[in-house]
Amino acid sequence: xxxxxxxxxxxxxxxxxxxxxxxxxxxxxxxxxxxxxxxxxxxxxxxxxxxxxxxxxxxxxxxxxxxxxxxxxxxxxxxxxxxxxxxxxxxxxxxxxxxxxxxxxxxxxxxxxxxxxxxxxxxxxxxxxxxxxxxxxxxxxxxxxxxxxxxxxxxxxxxxxxxxxxxxxxxxxxxxxxxxxxxxxxxxxxxxxxxxxxxxxxxxxxxxxxxxxxxxxxxxxxxxxxxxxxxxxxxxxxxxxxxxxxxxxxxxxxxxxxxxxxxxxxxxxxxxxxxxxxxxxxxxxxxxxxxxxxxxxxxxxxxxxxxxxxxxxxxxxxxxxxxxxxxx
Ligand SMILES: [Zn+2]
Numbered sequence: 001x002x003x004x005x006x007x008x009x010x011x012x013x014x015x016x017x018x019x020x021x022x023x024x025x026x027x028x029x030x031x032x033x034x035x036x037x038x039x040x041x042x043x044x045x046x047x048x049x050x051x052x053x054x055x056x057x058x059x060x061x062x063x064x065x066x067x068x069x070x071x072x073x074x075x076x077x078x079x080x081x082x083x084x085x086x087x088x089x090x091x092x093x094x095x096x097x098x099x100x101x102x103x104x105x106x107x108x109x110x111x112x113x114x115x116x117x118x119x120x121x122x123x124x125x126x127x128x129x130x131x132x133x134x135x136x137x138x139x140x141x142x143x144x145x146x147x148x149x150x151x152x153x154x155x156x157x158x159x160x161x162x163x164x165x166x167x168x169x170x171x172x173x174x175x176x177x178x179x180x181x182x183x184x185x186x187x188x189x190x191x192x193x194x195x196x197x198x199x200x201x202x203x204x205x206x207x208x209x210x211x212x213x214x215x216x217x218x219x220x221x222x223x224x225x226x227x228x229x230x231x232x233x234x235x236x237x238x239x240x241x242x243x244x245x246x247x248x249x250x251x252x253x254x255x256x257x258x259x260x261x262x263x264x265x266x267x268x269x270x271x272x273x274x275x276x277x278x279x280x281x282x283x284x285x286x287x288x289x290x291x292x293x294x295x296x297x298x299x300x301x302x303x304x305x306x307x308x309x310x311x312x313x314x315x316x317x318x319x320x321x322x323x324x325x326x327x328x
Pocket of ligand 1: 147
């Protein structure tokens with residue numbers, strides 16, 4: 001991971017040199033977009049830039065997935081992924097692994113769980129994590145699954161079966177998991193299908209669901225409010241950040257359209273907090289740990305400000321435009 005990061009910096013530096021050095025040929029269109037992404041990402045979003053602009057999946061480094069195997073995927077060593085749970089805001093809790101995030105939004109009438117984790121992490125991180133934080137997993141009323149990939153949906157069945165939580169997904173991703181192989185931990189039964197602009201209200205809290213197809217066809221993103229030491233803050237939650245491995249112009253264009261739509265809604269709502277479901281994109285694991293040593297009057301590291309939120313979306317947009325030029 002470290003090597004990848006330093007490689008990213010080298011490539012970014014090379015891009016900068018190519019742009020500024022008068023003797024070098026003028027950058028091509030894709031390079032211009034990557035430079036714009038680099039400027040937007042700054043030092044705040046290196047993981048985002050790395051994944052989307054420096055080493056994005058492409059036809060060369062992403063061979064087609066191997067055929068389905070009867071052998072279950074081995075569970076990685078716990079020390080490589082386990083992270084303790086953290087309270088992040090007055091009403092938002094992080095119950096993720098070092099890599100993937102699951103969020104518990106506490107309302108006056110129960111919990112809305114945003115994304116789940118691989119099945120192996122469901123008990124130690126979500127069930128035990130909520131309990132350690134003084135929250136009852138049986139009070140989870142809704143689970144919003146941003147998209148139907150194993151790192152975000154494999155604990156959904158447990159939440160549906162054991163705690164009778166409603167599962168919300170986009171229609172294409174319900175279709176995909178129903179047609180796919182049986183999921184580790186079980187495949188949840190089709191429940192609630194998200195619609196664009198839908199407002200999910202539980203107790204005193206409302207979450208607005210935004211359809212943002214691109215990473216998958218049914219990817220969901222969210223807008224909601226949290227409180228930080230009683231101060232209300234608006235959050236934009238990006239449910240699918242990486243490109244899909246389908247290398248066609250239509251799919252990249254779909255991704256760009258969704259990113260612009262979400263960026264506009266985030267700006268309109270005054271979002272100053274950007275959350276995602278991978279720590280490589282929003283540094284959730286690191287920021288959550290930083291909170292433990294937050295002193296009186298110090299800012300919450302998750303409150304990055306409206307300009308930073310906008311720069312996140314400029315990064316995804318510009319990297320996708322570079323990819324569109326190169327892969328179509
Ligand atoms: Zn995914």
